[in-house]
Amino acid sequence: MPPWCVFLHFTLIVEIIASSLGHMTDLINTEKDLVTSLKDYIKAEENKLEQIKKWAEKLDQLTDTATKDPEGFLGHPVNAFKLMKRLNTEWGELENLVLKDMSDGFISNMTIQRQYFPNDEDQTGAAKALLRLQDTYNLDTDTLSRGNLPGVKHKSFLTAEDCFELGKIAYTEADYYHTELWMEQALKQLDDGEVSTADKVSILDYLSYAVYQQGDLDKAMMLTKRLLELDPEHQRANGNLKYFEYIMSKEKEANKSTTETDSQTDKETKAKKKEPNKDYLPERQKYEMLCRGEGLKMTPRRQKKLFCRYYDGNQNPKYILAPVKQEDEWDKPRIVRFLEIISDEEIETVKELAKPRLSRATVHDPETGKLTTAHYRVSKSAWLSGYESPVVSRINRRIQDLTGLDVSTAEELQVANYGVGGQYEPHFDFGRVNAFKELGTGNRIATWLFYMSDVSAGGATVFPEVGASVWPKKGTAVFWYNLFPSGEGDYSTRHAACPVLVGNKWVSNKWIHERGQEFRRPCTLSELE
Numbered sequence: 001m002p003p004w005c006v007f008l009h010f011t012l013i014v015e016i017i018a019s020s021l022g023h024m025t026d027l028i029n030t031e032k033d034l035v036t037s038l039k040d041y042i043k044a045e046e047n048k049l050e051q052i053k054k055w056a057e058k059l060d061q062l063t064d065t066a067t068k069d070p071e072g073f074l075g076h077p078v079n080a081f082k083l084m085k086r087l088n089t090e091w092g093e094l095e096n097l098v099l100k101d102m103s104d105g106f107i108s109n110m111t112i113q114r115q116y117f118p119n120d121e122d123q124t125g126a127a128k129a130l131l132r133l134q135d136t137y138n139l140d141t142d143t144l145s146r147g148n149l150p151g152v153k154h155k156s157f158l159t160a161e162d163c164f165e166l167g168k169i170a171y172t173e174a175d176y177y178h179t180e181l182w183m184e185q186a187l188k189q190l191d192d193g194e195v196s197t198a199d200k201v202s203i204l205d206y207l208s209y210a211v212y213q214q215g216d217l218d219k220a221m222m223l224t225k226r227l228l229e230l231d232p233e234h235q236r237a238n239g240n241l242k243y244f245e246y247i248m249s250k251e252k253e254a255n256k257s258t259t260e261t262d263s264q265t266d267k268e269t270k271a272k273k274k275e276p277n278k279d280y281l282p283e284r285q286k287y288e289m290l291c292r293g294e295g296l297k298m299t300p301r302r303q304k305k306l307f308c309r310y311y312d313g314n315q316n317p318k319y320i321l322a323p324v325k326q327e328d329e330w331d332k333p334r335i336v337r338f339l340e341i342i343s344d345e346e347i348e349t350v351k352e353l354a355k356p357r358l359s360r361a362t363v364h365d366p367e368t369g370k371l372t373t374a375h376y377r378v379s380k381s382a383w384l385s386g387y388e389s390p391v392v393s394r395i396n397r398r399i400q401d402l403t404g405l406d407v408s409t410a411e412e413l414q415v416a417n418y419g420v421g422g423q424y425e426p427h428f429d430f431g432r433v434n435a436f437k438e439l440g441t442g443n444r445i446a447t448w449l450f451y452m453s454d455v456s457a458g459g460a461t462v463f464p465e466v467g468a469s470v471w472p473k474k475g476t477a478v479f480w481y482n483l484f485p486s487g488e489g490d491y492s493t494r495h496a497a498c499p500v501l502v503g504n505k506w507v508s509n510k511w512i513h514e515r516g517q518e519f520r521r522p523c524t525l526s527e528l529e
Contacts, residue, residue, distance in 0.1 A: 041106035127169040129421025141185040151456030160189040160196040179210035283464040291498035296467030330468040347452045349391045354415035357382035381416040406516030409441040418505040424497040430482040442514025450477045450508045458501030
């Protein structure tokens with residue numbers, strides 16, 4: 001066994017947002033430019049105030065002397081002339097200096113840069129990305145607030161005001177579970193003595209209602225009473241308290257007719273764990289466990305059948321004397337990884353070609369067959385053709401040589417960038433209802449995926465149907481077939497790109513289609529072979 005070959009153990013711990021890191025880097029540079037402009041404005045204001053201060057000091061001394069003996073002072077003709085000059089000319093100049101607006105340069109720069117600023121929708125997307133990371137990686141609010149994440153280089157923390165804003169965004173989405181979590185965190189930080197523009201009354205107002213919406217009436221009443229201790233005249237809180245007391249009195253009346261067993265059941269029901277809202281994704285729990293590295297572990301018997309090897313592309317002339325490193329990641333479906341298969345120079349070239357074209361990634365609408373954006377795919381992507389760069393052409397040829405498949409009917413090389421929170425929830429690469437009909441090249445028979453960066457935490461490619469997790473490693477690529485030789489879809493290839501927790505994930509992929517593979521991968525007599 002070559003020394004580089006080590007079987008992977010899938011036990012690693014891993015919509016803002018939603019933007020690519022390239023765009024976010026531009027925003028950092030924009031903010032840096034604004035800070036420089038702001039400092040220039042402050043310096044100009046300080047120079048202006050320094051001039052005014054010198055005027056004030058000089059005139060303070062002069063008028064102090066003059067007022068002690070006005071007649072004697074004005075008896076000097078020079079003093080009389082200078083008084084006339086000061087009041088007629090110099091005070092006017094001082095007035096102009098005071099009225100001079102030193103902010104023109106800063107405001108002008110702000111106006112230019114504002115077109116690149118994120119909007120409310122972007123801020124909401126960044127907040128949702130944080131909440132998505134919190135749920136996927138089982139992070140408590142205190143951990144997130146303190147910035148205690150694995151692999152971070154630049155630690156940052158959330159203020160009470162930041163936590164309050166996250167809670168408000170969750171509230172507008174009727175997400176009372178996260179509203180409660182983040183309002184409680186904001187309240188905790190204020191109780192610990194943090195100085196903030198966020199006030200406890202507003203936090204308790206949101207928090208009590210979010211708790212009530214989740215059915216915890218006792219806690220809602222307690223929080224409302226605490227709010228009224230701070231602001232006894234709070235109109236909504238007073239109304240809510242009366243309403244809560246009315247509901248509790250009704251419940252007590254109803255409980256009189258129930259047995260002690262029923263009461264105990266009610267208590268257990270009230271005490272049940274609060275959870276995020278149920279959503280459309282049936283395998284959500286399994287998917288998130290795999291993202292955390294908590295998925296199914298392959299049995300030792302199956303694991304023994306996974307090997308690593310030097311691979312020559314089925315005796316391809318290019319690789320007979322210089323085979324590539326290949327290792328098995330999973331058995332069914334068979335997923336293989338190629339190591340050191342794309343160089344750092346090639347990666348940088350691909351990224352530079354893609355950056356100017358990055359736009360929100362799209363998916364095929366199963367009903368219309370057309371491309372559209374989707375909330376379950378949060379990344380930016382671009383497409384590169386082989387004819388526009390010898391590097392891309394060389395990469396395409398490499399994929400063909402190593403897979404033995406014809407890439408002339410494949411889709412162009414897609415480059416994707418996932419920033420923090422970027423993800424692609426469980427999906428199939430192959431089409432199920434007349435997808436790709438307009439291409440005339442058949443279905444997506446196979447997927448080749450390059451990892452063009454390491455990821456500090458998160459960002460795994462997971463297969464919920466079988467429990468496989470494949471972790472990003474720069475310079476490697478993974479390959480699997482989406483279709484059986486019969487042309488039927490392999491449903492075990494349903495996969496997902498986990499959210500990036502810390503860092504930045506660059507990938508590029510090649511979707512290879514059926515046409516041209518008739519003799520390269522012939523059909524069999526069985527649908528499942």
